[in-house]
Amino acid sequence: MIPVDYYIILSAILFVIGVLGVLIRRNALIIFMSIELMLNAANLAIVAFGSVIKSFDGQIFVFFVIAVAAAEVAVGLALIVEIFKSKRSIDVDQMSSLKG
């Protein structure tokens, strides 16, 4: 059986990639995908811990996370479409009209 450390390391790598993607990329779609990456990194860690303590709670919890993530994707993509309609761009740096 593969030790749980490996899953956690993979989860951490995925999470860091997601964080870097959110911070570095300017394309809203890419940022969105990076967020999904972070979510799934978290899901992976939860399922791994769940199997260690021999409990289904982790897997059930992950189902809920996936469902919520799907809803979030639907809302987020709709926002991006609307932003594109008005600005003809999905570069997040151009969305700075709330600058102080």
Added chain:
Amino acid sequence: MHLSETANTGFLFLAPWLVFFPVIGLLINGIFGGRLSERMVGAVASLASGAAFVVSLLLFVTVSGSHGEAMRWHLAEWIHIGELSLDWTFRVDSLSTTMMLVVSGVGTLIHIYAIGYMHEDVRFKSDPGRFRRFFVFLNLFIAAMMILVSGDSYLMLFVGWEGVGLCSFLLIGFWYEMDTLARPSWANSDAAKKAFIANRVGDFGFLIAGFLMFFAFGSFQFDAVFAKAHEVPHEMIIAITLFMLIGVAGKSAQIPLYVWLPDAMAGPTPVSALIHAATMVTAGVYLITRSAPLYSVVHEAQNIVALVGAITALFAATIAVGQYDIKKVLAYSTISQLGFMVAAVGMGAYVAGMFHLVTHAFFKALLFLSAGSVILGVERGHHHAAHAHASPLSQRERARARESKGKKKEERHDAHDDHASAEHHEAFDPGDMRNMGGLRKTMPVTFWLYMIGTIALAGLPPFAGFWSKDEILLDASHHSQTIYWLLTVAAFFTAFYMGRQIWMVFFGEARHEAAAHAEESPKVMTVPLMILAALSILGGALNLPFEGFHNLGHWLEYTIGEVEALGLDMQVAGVSTVLALIAILISWLLYGRNPMKQGQVDPLKKGLGPIFTGMENKWYVDELYHAIIVTPFNKISYFLADVIDWRFWHDWFHEKVIAGTYNWISFIGLNEYADQKGIDAIANGLGVWTQNFSATLRKVQNGFVRSYALSVLLGVVLILGYLVLK
């Protein structure tokens, strides 16, 4: 509801209506009276008072049906603080129903009489608009008096006590901007203030008695107080009863506070009859009778009360001999008779005191109202005389005066309208007995009524006054010879000054053309007088000194406990009757045999000289009070106002110290350096600094989504780092 234990409470539920009926009457007259005719206003007020009388009768029936049991009717909650709990509770027992019957019965008759009296009075004094106001005040008085006599605690009694004092003030000063002869003057309002202030002194004593009572007994409720009368220290009860006596001296016009009552005659005559003779001034007698369980514990206080009453009785009777004003004689007579009552209740003869209170209410109301009838009759005669003898010049003057008085006072329904201006009165006093004489022929009805009142007051059998006065004298003869002789001499003077008044007013020849032309009063005035006259004749039947006839005594026994029923003592009765007859004989020798001529000096003055001058000038008591109280008081007031308040506080302290210091501080503080360069700079600097600081902070909000995301990440790392490394 705190109902008494007796099953049959009868008409007890009507008790609050004693107060509600007069209040309804005064509200109707106060709000709609302007649209009602005079007759309607008078009828509403009389009906309100009459309804209170009917309620009193029903309550009387209820109490006698339940064998004199004291009953209470709880109306509303009033004061509930800590240990003290007081409610608006009406107490209906034999004593309070007696007072209710007198107040509402005599009050109703006087209301009816006042319809006729005020009808003419407001015209002689050229202000018909006041007719309504008079009846509003009169109903207010009945309501307040009912609270006084039906209250179940000293505090509720005090509410009524102050209420009747207020009504007395309002009605004495009813013609506040003129004197009794309708000349512009503050004499009447001064009289009202005098009455109010003298009563204030008395009420102060009553208040202290109330405080002490609460301190000693912890309650104001009658039964609760009386139940503890034997537990409380003797000295405390002496203090309470004596302070209460000060209140009694104020309200019931006893030495030393009686001086307001003669001046109170400035009010319209029905007021003098109702408030200052029959009802309000007897409140003090009622208070002592009500407090009988307290007074009977302390004989020292009782003796002082009796002595005050007896001295007042004699003192006032001597002053009455020297008076010329028909109402002033009766006023001093009232003080004197109140002295009899106070002396009686002071001796513990509560039944005799209450008996005299009731009969005195009848015959003194009769005398006052008859005197009002005489005054109006003479006034009418004066108008006729002036009309008949008017020269063209004076007619023109009158017309001019009438115009200048304004047309708004045009009367609608009165025969005297033509003469309703004031200048007739200027040199003529219709109340001065020296202007009267021979009215027996011109005013026969009033004459006979006055005779009945006089005989009742002088104490000749079998009229009411004889029985009640004799009972007091009999009690006095058993109690103390000093008081007995003081009262007997006072009774002698009573008969004398009443005889003098009768001879001067009704016999001989008219000493003024006004008296020669005097006219009888209308029926609305004389009919109530006839009822009062009947009561003055028959009132003695309430408590005859024969076995089986002590009705009032047995009736009051329910409230004040066992009473010793006295028989008729021929010696006491004989002495007082013979003395009264001698007094009337002397008065006939002096005033009746040779009637006074116009401008003649009083025959008594020749005989008595300076003594009569003293009586005439009320023994200079007013002057004495003026010298020892009013003048020093004015001087102190002047000193306080001028020196302390104005010169010290205003001129020196406010102007020099406070304003000066302030100016000095301003001079130092509010210059260019301290103000503009100091305080202003601080305020402006704070604003500039805030602006700069916010400009710096604003740069953080750069609008880039990714920088916000970085901030969130850093925040999460910081918090997690803290939690992990903690």
